[in-house]
Amino acid sequence: MGKPTGFIEFLREVEAEISPSDRIRNWDEFHIPMPEEKLRQQGARCMDCGTPFCHTGTLISGMASGCPINNLIPEWNDLVYRGLWREALDRLHKTNNFPEFTGRVCPAPCEGSCVLGIHNPPVTIKSIEHSIIDKGWEEGWIVPEPPTKRTGKKVAVVGSGPAGLCAAAQLNKAGHWVTVLERADRPGGLLMYGIPNMKLEKERVVMRRLKVLEQEGVEFKCNVEVGKDLPAEALLKDFDAVVLCTGATKPRDLPIQGRDLKGIHFAMDFLTANTQAVLDQHEGNDFISAAGQDVVIIGGGDTGTDCVGTSMRHGCKSVTQLEILPIPPETRASDNPWPEWPKIYRMDYGQEEAAAKFGADPRAYLTTATKFEGDEQGNVTAIHTVQVQWEKNEQGQFALKHVPGTEKVQPAQLVLLAMGFLGPEEPLIDALGLERDPRSNIKAEYGKYNTSIPGVFAAGDCRRGQSLVVWAFNEGRGAARECDLYLMGSTDLP
Known part of the structure; x- marks a missing residue:
């Protein structure tokens, strides 16, 4: 207290x-x-x-x-x-x-x-x-603290996002030789490319910590995609244990009329290319620009908000964020009591910025897209939307219904799909022959993290599905503990 x-x-x-x-x-x-x-x-x-x-x-x-x-x-x-x-x-x-x-x-x-x-x-x-x-x-209190003893065991961590970095840090602390394999050109995963710089500065905050990890003995190998640049079987041959922290990066698509038009992109492609351009000072980068565009973002979560904030910094002409759910109440509803997460109305940084420039919260609630419209060159020019309502069906489940007479067409030269993720990408899972759970995630028990292959562990979004960064930290640390126990027969990791 x-x-x-x-x-x-x-x-x-x-x-x-x-x-x-x-x-x-x-x-x-x-x-x-x-x-x-x-x-x-x-x-x-x-x-x-x-x-x-x-x-x-x-x-x-x-x-x-x-x-x-x-x-x-x-x-x-x-x-x-x-x-x-x-x-x-x-x-x-x-x-x-x-x-x-x-x-x-x-x-x-x-x-x-x-x-x-x-x-x-x-x-x-x-x-x-x-x-x-x-x-x-x-104050200079944070300095490299390499382990005083090494076990001689080698561990590969696949993926350098939040779960992977926590797993690597803990396993290195236990004295193992840790190699982090990252397919992007810089380490950090979601922290580097999934979150814009104004929300988490890369050079000053992310790279600073990665340099300390390197000085403590963690090795980062970038531009290495397991299953492509490195055979999956090499993981099992060259390392004593493997921790998979590849994330849930398979985006949810929107297969409606006009989806193949140019100018419609997944949100992460937009955010990743933009952060690369910012870090490289826009030299020789081919990134998706929202400058002068009418931007429509489909999805009301954090990724959608990051797309709003990024579009504002590009100098977009207008921005609209479609949200399929109803507008939350100003205070906790009776069915959302403490200590549950309060599902109340908030304006995050992106919406604040859009409201300051365009006069209103850019989110359109209870709204979905029905069709994309394009020009003769195949570029998207407009989006058709309709308001929706949620009603219980015969099975007692909430189902979506279009509200007649609420159809609308608005200009759009850039559409960003930010509707969440369906699970981890499949090539590595298939190459290793790992079992999956009913949601297509890597099957591994929470708290144990062991997969169907002995010595191979899974943690973070690739195991639990898309989730919060703190759950990735929780699982990365937990998987490190179980991996250390597997390697040494006992563990002092928390």
């Missing part, structure tokens, strides 16, 4: 941000650090709640409630309140390998289950978390 009466004395405050109109001029992060005095006050709001749900990390109604990596939140809130920043950093690193990532991109299920949040605004846990780690970097 923080100060016993802190939650009464201090109101919730969050970091200030550069105005939406100004920040869309560049690709930099736009949060303004909170003064230390304010941070200590926010830490003081952590109350003596008795049972801190913020770090339970459970699933309720299919959503995370509390922190999936069980961060010791009340402890480091108290330490920040008392000005003990180094001790707060040590507590944070006990459960979290990379707080600078989660502190920026995690949706903070911890705040959704904060006990104070039952009747008052919750503690600003996310702001405090990344302030602790940022101070650690500023």
